[in-house]
Amino acid sequence: MRIIKATDSIPVDHPVFLIFGQPGIGKSTLGYSTRDALLMDFDKGAHRAANRRDTLVVDTWADVTEFMNAGVGLDPYASISVDTVGRCLDVMTADIIRETPKLGPNGNLSQQGWGVLKNRFRTWTATLRSLGKDVLLIAHDKEDKDGDTRVVRPDIVGGSYGEVMKIADFVGYCYMSGRDRVLDFNPTDRWVGKNPAGWAPFKLPPVGKAQAFMADLLDKGRAALGTISEASATVVQQTEAWRERITNSTTAAQCNALIPEIKKLPPILQPQISKMLVDWAASAGIPFDKSKKAFVAPAEDAEPVGSLL
């Protein structure tokens, strides 16, 4: 058992990546480049991939549950590539309707059925993470027209699209730029993305040199999320130190003495420490005079609210 203190960072041990792009661009090959990979082949396209490793061919959801519950199951694998997540959701949908036909009248999910699908997919990916697996979701792309603008998104049906985008820590679009294959995690007005690591677009290496590409990227992504968590924890500690100073300030003069220092704080701290001081002073009955931009003794006539900035 490990206890993480309230002001400590929480590591993200197993990030979820979503990569989408055109058919044939090499997404399944990337799926095999994760560490100790198992590719769940929902799309029946794995035979076209290079650098092939272990593959679970999925016809029905029973293939997945049977494999996960059998003998060693997922134990030998560090990473699970879901190829494609759109087809995975189709297979999951068929299983939901098979189990509970009233959730899928005429073969299409009812509103309640969509809710069940979203919950079930979320639970499944959470289970994979809790088993210590990195998860790579692969999707085809889908082009929507917005006026004259093309917007490319992962091809995932209905309400499941939002669920997948919620779950994914990283979302990257794989496309051709001239003769180069490029993987870009940056959101633009032409495609969706998530880029917690702040990566520049990657030119993908030739297939023969890409055997550990995603393994490396998942490690870097894990490190980036860890850095984010640590950075936030550091600011939390600074915030808590300020809280102590502020709550020890019981007069207008003491509150005013903090203002010059607060004004020099970085953008993430300044607004919250400023608000913390104003809220504290108000609760302590120390009014803030907006025109003077200073706290005044309670006897003076001033409004008890405002901003230091």
Added chain:
Amino acid sequence: MRISTTTLESFRLWSQPDQDWMTEESLIDTIRGKFVPTPAVLLGSAFGQVLETPEPFKVDGGYRCGDYTFDDATMAEPLALIDRRGVFEAKAMRRYGDDDVVAKADHLYGAHLSEFKTTTGYFDYDKYEASCQWRFMVDIFEPVKVTYHIFRLNDHGNGVVELRGIDSFDLYPYPALHQDCAELLSRFVSYVTLRGLDGLLRQRQADAA
């Protein structure tokens, strides 16, 4: 000029090539600060007030704010999402050239910024992701992460509000974010200048100085 992120988001939405639900008159009203809240906005505002400071709104079995009632079961999960050590409604400003953009973060704790949104419809990830609001929030407050909490509500038309679900997701800074913000702001400044609304926004900047 002094411009709010909500005004910039209205401009961005109005500028979308295929949109036909927002008139230019409505956009200009927003820029001028004329705003008539819709029932959905009033519901969101009431919910937000309870989320921020529940105690003043406590009544037997739940919370009441304005014309809306939220029972304990509806508010339990939303209230549990919030780290009470953080601050609500923190304001900040960033200067872009000669212009000031002002923003208000729903909740800040450490380097983590959270935005609370309500909808009486369905969850639409792209609607929130495409928004310039979180981008300006990131550019102005410089958090490491923005978390959106979307509360799907139903007031059944009688003010008794039920929580249908919560959708939460994280968004992150990216290298071209500042440039995206600056470009949108530049288009907005050109537009208000063309429409003769720049004086109003300059006056606001002078008043705030």
